[in-house]
């Protein structure tokens with residue numbers, strides 16, 4: 001990250017996306033298949049290995065590029081590894097691990113975000129193909145992806161009518177809209193994907209018809225833990241930047257860290273980061289032990305993402321006017337971290353899950 005990503009990150013932020021060649025490079029280094037079986041080019045490691053990887057991805061100080069990698073490794077591909085046929089894994093999972101193909105996941109639609117069970121994109125079986133029509137919104141990696149794991153409706157209303165289709169990005173009828181001009185996460189591309197009479201081979205159905213919702217839900221822990229790492233690392237870097245700045249900035253005859261209000265603010269920030277990280281590692285330990293941890297993962301996701309907003313907000317405050325200026329790390333982190341309470345399940349949805357897991361609804 002320090003040698004090959006850090007020097008490029010500003011350029012990627014300006015361009016609104018990473019350079020695709022970095023995926024191949026990461027694949028060659030063995031980074032992209034940490035959790036996948038060795039037979040497909042992975043390392044079959046535990047989730048704590050992924051936590052460390054996610055943390056290091058964030059080190060260059062921009063959260064967009066890490067998010068794009070996490071989408072590829074831990075949001076778009078887990079259902080392929082879980083329910084894909086041997087042929088699908090041979091064709092797609094190997095390419096995910098090697099970085100030869102970039103993967104996106106298309107769940108969200110213009111009219112359906114949190115309410116995944118009610119998505120409208122239709123896939124109608126016609127002989128050996130599915131005819132797909134619909135629109136997907138806010139899709140990460142969409143302008144770079146080679147394959148899109150697409151959530152479609154093959155059956156009736158509700159979650160039982162939902163299936164997953166692996167759709168090659170060059171399939172006629174699939175088009176990608178212009179990149180969305182976002183508040184933050186600039187080194188990650190986000191766009192709309194439109195399907196107009198897009199014919200997808202029936203062999204690209206992932207899992208069974210009508211079981212797509214379950215396959216998606218089974219991967220949520222990984223997705224949410226990656227959002228935790230993104231958030232506590234954003235906060236950690238903002239904390240480190242704040243300490244550096246507070247030591248070097250002099251006001252009223254002494255460095256501002258010498259003003260107790262500032263040093264105590266830093267103590268609070270450090271405590272919050274530590275608490276978030278420990279919650280995430282605790283949930284990861286449960287996950288690695290095979291213990292049900294939906295509640296703990298949701299608590300960690302809720303806490304880490306909201307905590308990052310508080311901590312980075314304080315980091316901007318410690319930087320004074322400079323914290324508001326482009327080129328200062330905390331300014332970018334402030335914008336980037338804002339997404340985390342929205343993506344991978346909003347804070348409100350996390351609370352719904354926690355309440356449900358507590359048996360209160």
Ligand SMILES: Cc1cc2nc3c(=O)[nH]c(=O)nc-3n(C[C@H](O)[C@H](O)[C@H](O)COP(=O)(O)OP(=O)(O)OC[C@H]3O[C@@H](n4cnc5c(N)ncnc54)[C@H](O)[C@@H]3O)c2cc1C
Pocket residue numbers: 071104105106107108111112113114115137138139140141182185190339342343344345346347348349352
């Ligand atoms: C930069 C970016 C990248 C993204 N990448 C992807 C991607 O790669 N693939 C993908 O499929 N999607 C992606 N998304 C979409 C993201 O997952 C959704 O934005 C998110 O799920 C929320 O959906 P929504 O925006 O439609 O908000 P809505 O679901 O409409 O929610 C709006 C508000 O209502 C609240 N709300 C909704 N339902 C309830 C409820 N039952 N109880 C209480 N409050 C509720 C929400 O918490 C929120 O505050 C991305 C979004 C962004 C901005």
